Amino acid sequence: MPDTTVATYDLKGLKCPLPVxxxxxxxxxxxxxxxxxxETTDPxxxxxxxxxxxxxxxxMERSEAIDGGHRFLIRKA
Structure with missing residues (x-):
């Protein structure tokens, strides 16, 4: 059974290609x-x-705008 706890990975302030x-x-x-x-601020x-x-x-479970950036909820394959 996969872990359903969502870890938040804060990548705010980093520019392409670092978030990926x-x-x-x-x-x-x-x-x-x-x-x-x-979470990232890179447009x-x-x-x-x-x-x-x-x-x-x-x-990609969800993608949403947050204050100053974007949040992506990703489920690992």
Whole structure:
């Protein structure tokens, strides 16, 4: 049974391509089915993070605007 606890990964202040690179590295240690919330202020993340999820087979559960940036809820493949 995958862990349903959502870890928040704060990547605010980082610019492309760091949010995707750091998210990919962080997700390597997660069990399949785990959820992670990634928060970023990089305007390109709204393109880059969904593209990364599609490429790596992860599920984008939710994408929402937050104060000054964006939050992505990703389920590991």
């Amino acid at each position: 690179l750091k998210t990919r590295k962080r997700m390597q240690s997660l069990a399949p089915g785990s959820l992670i919330a990634v 390109l993340a709204v393109i880059d993070i969904p593209h990364f999820c599609h490429e790596d087979g992860h599920a």
